[in-house]
Amino acid sequence: MTATTTPHRIGVNDVLRLVLELFAFVTLGVWGFVSFVFPLNIVIGLGAPILAILLWALFRSPRAVFSVDVYGKSLVELLVVAATTLAWLDLSQPVVGIVYALVAVVSGVIAGRKELAR
Numbered sequence: 001m002t003a004t005t006t007p008h009r010i011g012v013n014d015v016l017r018l019v020l021e022l023f024a025f026v027t028l029g030v031w032g033f034v035s036f037v038f039p040l041n042i043v044i045g046l047g048a049p050i051l052a053i054l055l056w057a058l059f060r061s062p063r064a065v066f067s068v069d070v071y072g073k074s075l076v077e078l079l080v081v082a083a084t085t086l087a088w089l090d091l092s093q094p095v096v097g098i099v100y101a102l103v104a105v106v107s108g109v110i111a112g113r114k115e116l117a118r
Helices: 012-033 040-060 070-090 096-116
Strands: none
Touching: 012 040, 012 070, 012 096, 040 070, 070 096
């Protein structure tokens, strides 16, 4: 017996969300290395993206370790987006931070509505 499942189609928003996610991880790493003095820059430069990746993998990814509802997933996503936006603001690049936040929130709302419709 084989289970029949419909394949998940990858859309433009899915690709955008992947790019935003990777951008967040890279941003947190750059922020940690640039904003702090040695040896704290090594700890935060490696720790901030590792923490974000760990939170994402545990709660937000499609194959998350812990199963939470859409609101819990949204909370984790908002924490990562807020941290990334604040990192850009701390790096004196408010335009990049605000544009990133707007694109990430709109993309998240679209994905959340799609997830709630299932």
